[in-house]
Amino acid sequence: MDHSERRLIELTVNGVIHQVEADVRLTLADLLRHHLHLTGTHIGCEHGVCGACTVLVDGRSARSCLMLAVQANTRAIVTIEGLSVEGEPLRPLQQAFKDHHGLQCGFCTPGILTTLHELLGDNENPSEDEIRVALSGNICRCTGYQGIVAAVRSAVDAIRRGA
């Protein structure tokens, strides 16, 4: 078994192009966290169930623990760090999480925000049931989800009002 095979890949992360020589067995999550030092993406299970590691790959949510870094070659990735701009106010969804106590320890939050980003891109006015179904692949041990659902509904209102 030779684990030492490496490949040169090029990917865009939060708008920045990176060229990396990656071990073929390196996961995308580990590439982001430990090589690009974007530690906002979290690892909760490494078997594709908890959703903490969710990032956007070409606009669709994907579990970065189940994807190899080399599979991200030529792709555009967005992580939690790309969902707000340093030095600028929080975006409406993040602000709503703060206002409605949609996070406690915050460990699940990056994966939840990326998941919701996709949902709100597809459906600008989701019902409570649609929000809950979208969240059902993300485990949060702290909040009981109620604050998260309230935050999404309020963010939807804010976005529709043009905030």
Added chain:
Amino acid sequence: MADAPQPTFGRPVPRIEDDALLRGRARFVDDLHFADMLEAAFLRSPHAHAAIGGIDTSAAAALPGVVAVLTMDDLRPLLTHDRLVVAMPSPNYRFDVHRPVLARDEVVHVGEPIAVVIATSRYVAEDALALIEVDYDPLPVIADCRQALDPDAPRVHAAIPHNLVAAFDTSYGDTERAFTEAAHVVDGQFWLHRGGSHSMECRGVVARHDALEDRLTVWSSTQTPNVAQRLLCDLLARDSNSIRVVAPDVGGGFGPKLVFYPEEVVVAAAALRLGRPVKWIEDRREHFVSTTQERDQYWDMAMALDAEGNILGIRGSLLHDHGAYTARGLNVAQASAITVPLPYNVPAYALDTKLVLTNKVPVTPIRGAGQPQATFVMERLLDLAARKIGLDRAEIRRRNLVRADQMPCQKPMKLRGGTFVVLDSGNYPEAQRMVLERAGWEGFRARQLEARADGRRIGIGLANYVEGTGRGPFEPVRVRIAGNGRILVASSATAMGQGTKTMLAQVVAEQLGGSMDNVQVTAGDTAAMNLGFGGFNSRQAVMAGSSAHAAAVKVREKAIKAASYLLECAPDDLDIVGTEIRVKGTDRKIGLGDVARTLEGIAGFKLPGDLDPGLEATEQVIVHDMAFSSGSAVAEVEVDIETGQVHVTNFLLAHDCGTMINPMLVDGQVIGGIAHGISNALFEWMGFDENAQPLTNNYGEYLLVTATEMPPIELMHRQSPSPLNQLGVKGVGESGVIPTPAVIISAIENALEEFDVRVAQAPVSPMDLLALIDAGRQRDRGQ
């Protein structure tokens, strides 16, 4: 003049923790990175019980990228002790079962660590694990605590002659007489199971030795950094100022992270030995077999009542699965034992508790710590009694609840530290009345019959609880005003997501100008506070909150006194507004920072008013009695009798945690606890086969509640201030979980009334329910 800021105490102010978390800028332990850092992976036992002959690490050590492979033989020279001696004192132990740092001669549960590989990356370290050869000689295994007491049962530890690690009685009053004189007796056997904590962040440790200062810094995802520091100093024979333990951002605790683990000392020792930073991050599969759990309890209980349904006495026994080692103490079983009768007037009580070793991961507290199980038992007995006597389930509770006019109500039982249990305040019957009214308890029967006519089985349940919070004796807080006017708060209180920093900032800002932005909180860092315990037992708002208040009041008084000299006016004329001290009704003022600078002094000059130097205070308010939170929960469920599926459709809780510092955070704690309780009632099961091999070690097999299974939750707050502390607060972190399995199961029984189903367990799966429904149908046909 700017408007006076709003008070901060008691308001749902946003959290100071949130911005970093929402931008991906937080720092969890796995986010720390150092040049030259190595990564560790642990070799864990695949056997539940085996003797170890040799351990051959040579092939692993030869793998490129591997820096070291360490076993107990390698670590021994670095340590003062082979074992982690962490058990809390109790006269009830029969023998000690302290965990080894690494197993050498015997392993006693799957997942027990045996060796550690330190390599240039986790990938390489895991490759090397596969190359370590251990000579195991499998030994007989005991998986079930009920069989463990059989004289012929296999022994969990080969060298210990039996598996009964501890036993104790909890009793008061004359139970014999209660049962002789009873008009009604009900009894039941119950199985309660909790599972793992499953904080979304697993455990993790990073250790780095700074050779220049000879200082070891250990970052750990722990709830108790000060306790970890004391243990590391003992084990590594170092002075307390040469080890700093920091809990960085912690991704949830829920109990098991209060325990000190082998990995914490092994990683620290490895960093010292290798002279390079070392990181170990637990993966989820490890979490299932190495992080402590709360598992099986088997209860055999009876309740005696008079003709009117007044409780005369309760007696029975509790068999508690302790796991393979004592990783904390007897506290889960102790909490279970005293919790059973607490919310009610129970004149006589006798419980015989046995703690039994099994070849499984040690048991230590998970959110609720034995209290949900005890509440389940009590509430089930009351439902059985209501049925037998023909009383409404709410009415039998109303007749027996401790009344407001009994407060404070001393119970003839003692806390683990030896003081009596005293329910400090609250109006339990009123909380029950509120929640029943809001839930439409009276009208539910009509709705139920209507649904049944539609072929739907809906049910309603009720459960009451009290929660012992604010475990003493103290938790220090220091408040300091710096020369730039910033308010610096330091505490050994430890944050793991509850908003502890916000809570402390609110309490302090309330006294010192009302600006939360001006407060900076350091928590969970032994370099900032060298005394204290950390976060567990719903204690930090009570203990650290009280200390923060006392310290802030002292600093406020001193700041105003100093300002009164500087501004030449009476202290009563002064107020702190924002970052300034103002003379009321004028525009004369002085900055907090200027006062602080003045109190730093100038060499050769007197301080104003001959005050002591410095503008800071450290307080550690001492409280031994516990503040008891309380509440009443109602849940509605719908059960599909074809599939056994349960939908929780509504959940209401009237609860009382005394004065609320931040109602938004209280809601979050309670709702999160309820979710944990629903998960415990319906989903979570840490399964082992008869060889104590874990059956559930991923989230496909071990289910946690998700957003689609959660009902809307409505909370009603009552605020009976606790007389035990200045702020009137009681803890809230575990409240939600405590009544929840009881109330869900009560509602399920109610939904399945026509089949006369008795659910004597939690969790209950769809398969279990189908079997119970089937049994009910057969009983029907048999009649």
